[in-house]
Amino acid sequence: MIQPVRVVVWLVEGTWQGCLDGAAHIIPPDAQVALLHVTPSDVGEITEASTAGLLGRAFRAHRPTGHFEDVADEEASEILKAAATRLGRESTELVHRRGRVEREVVNAVAQGVDLLVVARDGDRSRLGPHSLGHATRFIVDHAPCPVLLVWPDEAPGIESIPPPPGHHPPHGPHRESP
Amino acid sequence: MPSPIAETLAVMLLVATLACAVARPRGWPEAVFAVPAAVVLLVLGVLPLSQAGAEVRSLAPTIGFLAAVLVLADMCDRYGLFESAGTWMATGSRGRPVALLALVFAVASVVTAVLGLDATVLLLTPVVLTTVARLRLRAKPHAYACTHLANSASLLLPVSNLTNLLAFRASGLSFARFGAIMALPWLAAIAVEWVVLRRFFATELVGRGETKVATPLTIPVFASVVVALTLVGFFVASVLHVNPAFAALGGAVILAVPALVRRHAKVRDIGLALDVPFLTFVLALGLVVKGVSLHGLSSLVVHLVPNGTSLGSLLLVAVVAAVLANLINNLPAVLLLLPAAAAAGPGVVLAVLIGVNAGPNLTYVGSLATLLWRRVLRQRGEELPASEFLRLGVVTVPPVLVASTVALWASLRLVG
Numbered sequence: 001m002i003q004p005v006r007v008v009v010w011l012v013e014g015t016w017q018g019c020l021d022g023a024a025h026i027i028p029p030d031a032q033v034a035l036l037h038v039t040p041s042d043v044g045e046i047t048e049a050s051t052a053g054l055l056g057r058a059f060r061a062h063r064p065t066g067h068f069e070d071v072a073d074e075e076a077s078e079i080l081k082a083a084a085t086r087l088g089r090e091s092t093e094l095v096h097r098r099g100r101v102e103r104e105v106v107n108a109v110a111q112g113v114d115l116l117v118v119a120r121d122g123d124r125s126r127l128g129p130h131s132l133g134h135a136t137r138f139i140v141d142h143a144p145c146p147v148l149l150v151w152p153d154e155a156p157g158i159e160s161i162p163p164p165p166g167h168h169p170p171h172g173p174h175r176e177s178p
Numbered sequence: 179m180p181s182p183i184a185e186t187l188a189v190m191l192l193v194a195t196l197a198c199a200v201a202r203p204r205g206w207p208e209a210v211f212a213v214p215a216a217v218v219l220l221v222l223g224v225l226p227l228s229q230a231g232a233e234v235r236s237l238a239p240t241i242g243f244l245a246a247v248l249v250l251a252d253m254c255d256r257y258g259l260f261e262s263a264g265t266w267m268a269t270g271s272r273g274r275p276v277a278l279l280a281l282v283f284a285v286a287s288v289v290t291a292v293l294g295l296d297a298t299v300l301l302l303t304p305v306v307l308t309t310v311a312r313l314r315l316r317a318k319p320h321a322y323a324c325t326h327l328a329n330s331a332s333l334l335l336p337v338s339n340l341t342n343l344l345a346f347r348a349s350g351l352s353f354a355r356f357g358a359i360m361a362l363p364w365l366a367a368i369a370v371e372w373v374v375l376r377r378f379f380a381t382e383l384v385g386r387g388e389t390k391v392a393t394p395l396t397i398p399v400f401a402s403v404v405v406a407l408t409l410v411g412f413f414v415a416s417v418l419h420v421n422p423a424f425a426a427l428g429g430a431v432i433l434a435v436p437a438l439v440r441r442h443a444k445v446r447d448i449g450l451a452l453d454v455p456f457l458t459f460v461l462a463l464g465l466v467v468k469g470v471s472l473h474g475l476s477s478l479v480v481h482l483v484p485n486g487t488s489l490g491s492l493l494l495v496a497v498v499a500a501v502l503a504n505l506i507n508n509l510p511a512v513l514l515l516l517p518a519a520a521a522a523g524p525g526v527v528l529a530v531l532i533g534v535n536a537g538p539n540l541t542y543v544g545s546l547a548t549l550l551w552r553r554v555l556r557q558r559g560e561e562l563p564a565s566e567f568l569r570l571g572v573v574t575v576p577p578v579l580v581a582s583t584v585a586l587w588a589s590l591r592l593v594g
Binding site for chain 2: 012013014015018040042043046047049050051052053054055056057058067068071072075079121122123124130131132133134136152
């Protein structure tokens with residue numbers, strides 16, 4: 001019996017709708033789709049670092065700042081539910097993790113996954129760098145499965161790539177000399 | 179006691195105090211370690227009573243000022259000022275991440291300048307992070323903006339940072355003059371942070387946030403007006419040669435009394451906001467550092483601090499202060515450098531402040547402390563923060579130091 005193709009779509013704030021739309025017509029209709037969202041743990045660490053820098057204020061600094069992670073978790077499950085509706089397929093698996101984003105995504109596709117779909121980051125008005133954020137770069141470098149990089153919007157035209165340095169565009173169409 | 183032994187003992191006690199303040203064995207407040215250290219120095223005669231008395235008298239008004247600002251900031255939180263700033267940023271940005279970052283920059287810079295860096299780190303940052311999460315945008319650039327601006331945007335006023343409060347009296351400047359000279363360096367620091375963060379996080383500032391049913395913006399008018407009047411009060415007091423701490427005290431009392439009467443706050447809450455362990459820690463640390471600088475270290479520091487106001491010497495002062503702040507944390511760094519800096523004039527004091535305020539963005543707790551703190555985190559089984567913090571520090575701190583010091587040099591020539 002042929003196993004259905006297993007596809008994981010990694011959803012990130014800001015690009016998740018485009019990522020889904022870009023992948024929807026590429027994912028085979030009978031594929032088993034899992035939607036993945038990771039709530040970053042390092043945001044809390046950044047703020048903890050800055051409270052640790054406040055020498056002498058430990059007494060007040062233990063005020064709960066975990067509220068962010070609760071809200072982020074809440075929004076993450078909303079995003080996952082909205083994404084499943086947007087994709088409109090039956091039996092879509094929703095996966096919510098918390099931790100170092102790049103590590104969690106790579107771990108999630110470590111076994112039995114045929115395709116990981118990720119969205120391009122960065123400037124969407126032109127083709128070109130820097131198109132991968134830190135986490136996406138790490139995932140593309142480390143994922144042990146094929147990775148599909150999609151444009152979260154319609155990709156801009158090829159003319160958005162600047163000409164190479166010292167290059168002068170030819171006048172009129174280029175012709176081969178006889 | 180012979181001076182070399184006294185000096186060694188004082189330095190060891192300072193290092194032990196700082197180490198305990200960061201590692202906080204048994205989770206005790208920092209004062210628990212700093213007070214015995216100061217007492218040991220007094221009992222052994224390393225710090226003579228007369229000198230200790232003079233240090234307490236010189237620190238007491240600063241600590242009173244600090245206490246009033248702590249209560250003022252806490253009251254602003256109780257009146258919902260930070261919450262409404264969050265709503266304002268969410269609606270103002272209309273979900274565009276770069277616009278949101280610009281508003282976070284504006285709010286964090288103003289809050290740090292007027293209510294101090296503690297307010298930005300402890301009260302504003304949680305609000306910013308929740309706002310970003312609700313908008314469904316990536317939180318990291320905004321989190322870094324808050325932590326960085328809490329340090330680098332704390333250059334403007336004496337109330338912006340405890341280091342400034344400590345230097346304020348030593349500098350002999352009036353509140354208004356301090357602000358007038360530091361306005362340009364403050365703007366320069368914010369501008370550099372903006373350019374660097376905007377580029378550093380270009381790949382994260384993408385997409386469009388989702389503005390759902392918006393919370394209506396309600397501005398706590400009473401608290402806003404009191405804070406604005408307190409700010410005016412700082413300058414008026416300085417013109418009338420009254421200690422500006424009274425303006426902070428006035429603001430804190432005017433906000434606290436109605437809150438108490440309407441039972442929005444209990445007396446206990448105000449006690450907590452006052453943070454007596456912190457105030458005690460500052461006093462004890464001041465005494466320990468005094469013990470260190472009495473026995474030879476102060477003459478060493480005098481050699482470290484050049485006393486001209488040429489651009490070259492101001493830059494050197496800022497770099498020395500930044501390095502020291504990164505070695506031992508900025509609070510003891512400013513206490514150590516102040517006597518020599520104050521003797522060299524207000525320009526040098528302000529250059530020290532640029533170093534100790536902007537410098538900590540490099541290693542956030544001072545490298546000695548960072549080492550310890552990382553050990554503590556590892557023991558607790560928590561993950562270590564990403565090397566990203568350090569990478570961002572390397573690209574922001576040097577240009578901030580240079581830009582702010584050049585601005586200070588120009589300011590000293592313009593304002594005089």
